[in-house]
Amino acid sequence: MKIVQVAGARPQFIKYLPVSSAIRRHNCRPGAAFLENILVHTGQHYDYSMSQVFFNELGIEEPKYHLGVGSASHGSQTGQILVKVEEVLARERPDAIVVYGDTNSTIGAALAAAKLGIPVAHVEAGLRSRNKEMPEEINRVLTDHVSTVLFCPSRAAVENLRGEGFGNVMLNGELISVDPGEAVAAHYGESGTRHKTGISHPLVCNVGDVMYDVLNIASGIAGEKSDILLRLGLSSGQYSVLTIHRAENTDTEGKLEEIAAFVNQTANGATVVFPVHPRTRKHLEGLSPKRLFEENVLLVPPLGYFDMLWLLKNSRLVLTDSGGVQKEAYWLKVPCITLRDETEWVETLQSGWNILYKEYASGQGMPAKPGFLPPGAELTSYGDGDAAGRIVGALMEIFSKENF
Numbered sequence: 001m002k003i004v005q006v007a008g009a010r011p012q013f014i015k016y017l018p019v020s021s022a023i024r025r026h027n028c029r030p031g032a033a034f035l036e037n038i039l040v041h042t043g044q045h046y047d048y049s050m051s052q053v054f055f056n057e058l059g060i061e062e063p064k065y066h067l068g069v070g071s072a073s074h075g076s077q078t079g080q081i082l083v084k085v086e087e088v089l090a091r092e093r094p095d096a097i098v099v100y101g102d103t104n105s106t107i108g109a110a111l112a113a114a115k116l117g118i119p120v121a122h123v124e125a126g127l128r129s130r131n132k133e134m135p136e137e138i139n140r141v142l143t144d145h146v147s148t149v150l151f152c153p154s155r156a157a158v159e160n161l162r163g164e165g166f167g168n169v170m171l172n173g174e175l176i177s178v179d180p181g182e183a184v185a186a187h188y189g190e191s192g193t194r195h196k197t198g199i200s201h202p203l204v205c206n207v208g209d210v211m212y213d214v215l216n217i218a219s220g221i222a223g224e225k226s227d228i229l230l231r232l233g234l235s236s237g238q239y240s241v242l243t244i245h246r247a248e249n250t251d252t253e254g255k256l257e258e259i260a261a262f263v264n265q266t267a268n269g270a271t272v273v274f275p276v277h278p279r280t281r282k283h284l285e286g287l288s289p290k291r292l293f294e295e296n297v298l299l300v301p302p303l304g305y306f307d308m309l310w311l312l313k314n315s316r317l318v319l320t321d322s323g324g325v326q327k328e329a330y331w332l333k334v335p336c337i338t339l340r341d342e343t344e345w346v347e348t349l350q351s352g353w354n355i356l357y358k359e360y361a362s363g364q365g366m367p368a369k370p371g372f373l374p375p376g377a378e379l380t381s382y383g384d385g386d387a388a389g390r391i392v393g394a395l396m397e398i399f400s401k402e403n404f
């Protein structure tokens with residue numbers, strides 16, 4: 001069996017890591033059918049600090065194909081990815097393609113595969129902000145609807161897909177609802193089962209979050225790998241971390257100024273470390289950041305993964321519009337203020353570790369006891385740290401030549 005996996009933006013390299021490791025583990029098992037794994041890098045992110053640093057630090061293999069797409073308008077970037085991924089797929093003829101998240105690389109690759117009749121497996125399926133002005137919302141909705149297997153990170157994501165009419169739903173290993181038009185032969189996971197999957201009869205699987213898989217392992221060694229506190233002269237628990245890169249924040253007039261004023265006020269003179277995304281750097285250059293942020297806000301280039309995790313783990317507060325960073329704050333038990341009007345990661349809000357900044361600014365403040373868990377809630381809500389193992393198991397079950 002052969003799969004092509006497509007990554008192109010910073011968080012996708014991180015999400016790819018546990019899946020590629022699980023494939024290696026699978027291939028080492030005696031008697032296991034071999035899974036050939038081909039990595040394609042679209043080139044959407046290309047600065048060393050946005051791309052190669054993750055390959056070097058995390059030991060990710062060199063991609064077999066580097067498409068070199070680079071930055072462009074949405075249409076042009078997505079279109080180039082579509083054209084170039086199609087060429088790769090035509091040459092490789094994989095049994096399935098795996099795409100991650102909600103970037104232009106995700107939708108470009110998914111569309112190329114769907115139009116060639118190659119099944120799409122979407123990792124991080126079912127997330128919704130219900131804000132169609134977000135480019136990511138368009139990408140994730142469309143990707144889900146051309147996918148054959150939808151790997152959800154959470155129960156809320158599964159429910160979103162059920163609400164959109166997805167019929168064949170696996171939750172915690174149980175087939176909980178079945179598309180009436182589809183004869184799903186038997187329970188998924190039992191040997192010898194067969195799934196007739198296709199775009200018209202997709203399968204939704206709740207597997208957990210691959211980012212939690214990575215964090216679980218990496219946070220234990222980040223302290224050995226990173227000297228970020230020493231480099232920046234920081235003491236644990238004495239500083240906050242800030243990241244901003246959403247188009248709605250960088251490209252809306254007056255929004256960066258509004259956020260800067262909020263950050264200045266919230267920090268109240270205490271240190272804030274701000275690894276600046278290239279999109280944001282370009283916008284700040286036009287705005288003169290010295291006037292926006294007070295001196296306690298330390299602007300630094302984008303960080304490697306271990307530096308970022310160690311920085312987050314030792315911080316007292318996170319302010320971010322990043323999806324990945326919101327979850328990492330939650331898993332590392334650091335209070336987070338999300339610099340957006342809504343979030344797809346609703347479990348982080350429900351747990352009390354995360355709050356939307358409008359609510360915080362309107363006087364609600366952080367909950368008195370962040371970390372309070374409503375009865376029945378699990379802290380992770382995003383699986384048990386082996387989402388990638390489940391993904392690989394499901395891919396083999398569904399697409400291996402004997403079964404498909």
Ligand code: UD1
Binds near residue numbers: 105245
């Ligand atoms: C993209 C994703 C977003 C994801 C983010 C992760 C889309 C629509 N958005 O946003 O969902 O959260 O990645 O970081 O796919 N740039 C550089 N160097 C680079 C990469 C980008 O300078 O290596 C600059 C360019 O000016 C570019 C801008 O950043 O135009 C935006 O990059 P782009 O990949 O289009 O979107 P992101 O904001 O990174």
Ligand code: UDP
Binds near residue numbers: 304306323324
């Ligand atoms: N990240 C990083 N260095 C940074 C900023 C973020 O390694 O300077 C990591 C972060 O820890 C998380 C991922 O990148 O694992 C999140 O990516 P990003 O915020 O770019 O995108 P999003 O998750 O919002 O799609």
